[in-house]
Amino acid sequence: MPREDGLWGFLRRRLRSWLARLERPVRAVPGVERRLEEEYAEVLRGLEPLLKPYRDLPAFHRLPPEGRSPEWVFQHLEALAAREEPRWRKGYASGAVYHGGGPHVAFLNRVYALFSQTNPLHPDLWPSVARMEAEIVSMTAHMLGADAAGEEIVGTVTSCGTESILLAMKAYRDWARERRGIVRPEVVLPVTAHAAFEKAAQLLGLRLIYVPVDAGYRADVAAMARAITRRTIVLVASAPSFPHGIIDPVQEIATLARAHGIGCHVDACLGGFILPWAERLGYPVPPFDFRLPGVTSISVDPHKYGYAPKGVSVILYRGRALRRYQYFAATDWPGGLYATPTLLGSRPGGLIAAAWAAMVALGEQGYLEATRAILETAARIREGIRQIAGLEVMGDPLWVIAFTSKEFDIYRVLERMGQRGWSLNALQHPPAVHLAVTLRHTQPGVAERFLEDLRESVAWVRAHPEERGALAPVYGMAATLPFRGVVRDLLHRYLDLLYTP
Numbered sequence: 001m002p003r004e005d006g007l008w009g010f011l012r013r014r015l016r017s018w019l020a021r022l023e024r025p026v027r028a029v030p031g032v033e034r035r036l037e038e039e040y041a042e043v044l045r046g047l048e049p050l051l052k053p054y055r056d057l058p059a060f061h062r063l064p065p066e067g068r069s070p071e072w073v074f075q076h077l078e079a080l081a082a083r084e085e086p087r088w089r090k091g092y093a094s095g096a097v098y099h100g101g102g103p104h105v106a107f108l109n110r111v112y113a114l115f116s117q118t119n120p121l122h123p124d125l126w127p128s129v130a131r132m133e134a135e136i137v138s139m140t141a142h143m144l145g146a147d148a149a150g151e152e153i154v155g156t157v158t159s160c161g162t163e164s165i166l167l168a169m170k171a172y173r174d175w176a177r178e179r180r181g182i183v184r185p186e187v188v189l190p191v192t193a194h195a196a197f198e199k200a201a202q203l204l205g206l207r208l209i210y211v212p213v214d215a216g217y218r219a220d221v222a223a224m225a226r227a228i229t230r231r232t233i234v235l236v237a238s239a240p241s242f243p244h245g246i247i248d249p250v251q252e253i254a255t256l257a258r259a260h261g262i263g264c265h266v267d268a269c270l271g272g273f274i275l276p277w278a279e280r281l282g283y284p285v286p287p288f289d290f291r292l293p294g295v296t297s298i299s300v301d302p303h304k305y306g307y308a309p310k311g312v313s314v315i316l317y318r319g320r321a322l323r324r325y326q327y328f329a330a331t332d333w334p335g336g337l338y339a340t341p342t343l344l345g346s347r348p349g350g351l352i353a354a355a356w357a358a359m360v361a362l363g364e365q366g367y368l369e370a371t372r373a374i375l376e377t378a379a380r381i382r383e384g385i386r387q388i389a390g391l392e393v394m395g396d397p398l399w400v401i402a403f404t405s406k407e408f409d410i411y412r413v414l415e416r417m418g419q420r421g422w423s424l425n426a427l428q429h430p431p432a433v434h435l436a437v438t439l440r441h442t443q444p445g446v447a448e449r450f451l452e453d454l455r456e457s458v459a460w461v462r463a464h465p466e467e468r469g470a471l472a473p474v475y476g477m478a479a480t481l482p483f484r485g486v487v488r489d490l491l492h493r494y495l496d497l498l499y500t501p
Helices: 008-027 030-049 070-089 102-114 127-143 161-180 196-204 223-225 250-259 274-278 320-324 348-388 412-418 446-463 474-480 484-498
Strands: 155-156 186-190 208-210 232-238 261-269 299-302 312-318 327-330 338-340 401-403 424-429 430-434
Touching: 008 261, 008 412, 030 484, 070 223, 070 250, 127 155, 127 312, 155 250, 161 196, 161 232, 161 299, 161 312, 186 196, 196 208, 196 299, 208 223, 208 484, 223 250, 223 320, 232 250, 250 261, 261 424, 320 338, 348 446, 348 474, 412 430
Parallel strands: 186 208, 186 232, 232 261, 261 299
Antiparallel strands: 155 312, 299 312, 327 338, 401 430, 424 430
């Protein structure tokens, strides 16, 4: 179960525990569950047009009696892609598509096609894929301070940042069990750490101990120190955090971890392919990588600002000994000796090849120029947001810019921006919105369009205080409802809706 440090954390835990115990009897009152279902249905009715816009196109709820021709299938898929492409290609999305340039995408597609049938589970058939995976790991490690680490930096390619985090937490859990006899492991992390750590805790039986962040949204190191117990296996830092784009004080956290003989994992999924080049360009980037002796693992996503295709992440470790706790090996299976480095068995070699191709094609200069363009654009957007009355930029981010308001409902601004074509990220605790700036936003006029639409959206919300909208109630419910089980049920129904044909 998640836990927070200190007196305030203790009081919050007691309140959550009390509310959790109260929720079941409240929902058992006749009529309450029926009313909740009506509320769920109303919210989902508002979301359905956004999630199911293709009612006019043929649908396949079961296999067709006879297969359609390749030409028909391709034309059908072209129609779907044509509807969705303009929005992200024109820079209306926060994150999501990090490069998106036509020639770059076509190049990656050609590379993937060459290796579409490959699978690194069979390195005897495709040693080329094994070589490319090893080189991706090596290139990423050297980008993140391997030369100054004093030890070998190793790792594997994974399918996403969540898998990288899951594997790192598994490695620390199994290391602590074998080396220190810890059977009830705890992980200390700031409240802004990615939700993937909570998923890891649920799957791996870890106890999360959350600590607060300071006024600048950086992890409270003193609170981390107080939270460490004999069961602590790893401290977590973000570079930067997903919600606010703020880099935690990794140097202090890593020093603390080293002093206690425990791990320090840096989640650089979002920033690993930006921060090294930002530092080289002269931006104020605090140390966060393997140049710090206490940093023992880093997760980083080539499929974000590494401009690889979706489905590629890297998990790095200080030394082979720790990486081996990530591996899986079956020694007595009748099917033979079986070992895999990651959660997956079969893996798409085409994605590994395309990621390798992206990194080699861009090179250091390519990443430097991309980072320069992104950070310059982000600075214009950040300052533009600060000039809009009623909006506040949260902390001092470089390119993932979160903003909130004390004067009006920021979720209604989010929804109004959505009506103007923008796909932004909603945050909570406190309510806020963020934009992760990508190369798509560096196109001429995109930053200016964003700021103009934001100004007009704020003005509209001020002028229409009575409007409720479709999306804002969802975020408002999640942010204010004390019964988290109700929010969880709503999210489960949202996922059900995605899988409804």
